[in-house]
Structure formats: structure tokens, C-alpha cells
Amino acid sequence: MKQDYNQNVEKLIEMVKGVRVCMFITNEQNTENLSGRPMSISKIDDDGAMWFFTKASSYKVDEIEESKKVSIAITNESSNNYLMIHGSAILVYDKSKMTALWSSILKAWFPLGLDDPDMTLIKVTPNEVNYWDSSSSKMVVLFNMLKAIVTGEVYEEGEHGKINL
């Protein structure tokens, strides 16, 4: 339903905003080990799509060309947000989009800025999102945890929700 869908996307955006680094996982169907590397999330769109800058020559670009199936693991202890996002990745070589998403912090990886020829965007469209959101505030979490320890009640591990997009 449209309303549920919108609420799910809003929840996803709320959790991902403020997360700087995720583990970006490719190569899922390979018999070798998964490929994972920390990546900075440049932006999450209003529809939940996530954008990343990367070097066009990087190995992950080859992997995405081979299989668009990727996962994004987020374990953000400070905000208590834990997400496992599965989605489809595409490579976007669009200078105007790069300009729109550019931030000066990216100069650390692309000293030539937007003129760097070895640059591409990755756009990930999520199709499944699992999240473990302990609470709306850390205080409540601590209280619940302590309460569980003191009283022997089972700690409700926040919500464990599955968002299908």
C-alpha cells in the first residue's frame, strides 16, 4: 500500500541519515569470500536510493558490472541503528549528478575534484531492509537493559523490522 510504502521509506531515511560509513558488500554469489569495504554514503534520496562516489577503476565497479546484487551493513552504535540493506546497484556516469552530490570532503579521495576522470557514482536501490532499532532514545535503551537485568524480564530488543520496498 502506498501509505505503508511511504512510511517504510521515511523510516529507512530517518535511520540512514547521520550514518557516515557503512560496509558495502558485493560478490555475494561467488564461491570465494564476500567483498566488503567501508564506504561513505553521499546521499539517500526521498525514495530510499543511496548514492556513493567511487573510483571507476576500483575492483568493486567490476564486481557490480558482473552482479548488481549488493548489501549494505550498518552498525551505528552511537545512534543505535543497525541495518542490513539488500539492493540493486547500478553505475551512474552522470556529471550533473556528480556535481549535485559533490562535497569538499570527497577531495580527500578525488584531489582533482569533479574533473577527476576516474570517478563514477554507484546508486543502490534497496529491495529489502532489516533493521534493529533499540529505541527512540539511548536513555530508554539503558533503562530497559538495566530493568531486564534487575527484574529478570526479557529485554525487548527494540523492533526487528523487515521493510519490503
Next chain:
Amino acid sequence: MKQDYNQNVEKLIEMVKGVRVCMFITNEQNTENLSGRPMSISKIDDDGAMWFFTKASSYKVDEIEESKKVSIAITNESSNNYLMIHGSAILVYDKSKMTALWSSILKAWFPLGLDDPDMTLIKVTPNEVNYWDSSSSKMVVLFNMLKAIVTGEVYEEGEHGKINL
């Protein structure tokens, strides 16, 4: 070489200590999505093996019985430690080991404590560790990043090391 091996394990332990939550990934060879869930690392041994408490009835236990191949993703922004650990998982139903690893914080998940019948340990022995360790101190990282932005020099993204154990 023995000395290298020991140094690699020490480096691994140094990076993992202080990390509370990782994303624990199973089901790697499946055609469906990867299974990932946040888990608390109870202990890392001197040889690099990692221990986790879990409910024996949980789905991940079935998955480990099916395939021992697991990955552990760590993205710890506060300590600037980013690791992708691949290893073999085994289930350990050993009460004396559980007693040795028990911490009162676990009562949040196991209110019956060590008498909980629905409890098992997972031991993960790493065979490959990839890490991205920006620096020994956050100050230096910031300085390098800023330096790269100001001078146009490429930011050396810390070490990207692969530890084979």
C-alpha cells in the same frame, strides 16, 4: 612466519577490542539475500577466535549447521576501525565455557542466566581479515584529510591490510 602471524593476530585483537557490536553474516552461498544481524562480541581470544552467545533456537544456528562460512563486518566510526572478517563458525555447547564468558549484560537476552536451556556459543575462527585503519589517532586522520583537501594531495586512506591467519 610465526612472528608475522603473531603480529597479525595482535593487530586483529587490538582492532576488535572495544568494538561492542558487529554485523554477523551467514548464508553466504545462498541464492537468496545474505543473512545479517547485529551481534555483540563476547570475547576475542589470544589466537583471534571470537565468541558470541546466541539462542540455540535462533535461525542463524540452523544456518551455521548448514554452512560454517560466516563473515563479520565492523564499522566503528568512533575508533575508526573498519574490518571485514571471514571465518569458520562452530557451535559450542560447553557450560564451563559459557560460565567463563558470561557477563551480567547478557541477562538482557537470557533472563534465566546460565540456566537458560536455549543458549549456545558460536566460535568464529577467522581465516581472512581485511581492515581499514585510518590512523592511530583521530587527530592525525583529520589532519591528513584536511591536508588532502587543502593541498590537493591524495589522502592515504590509512592502511588497507589483508591479514591471512
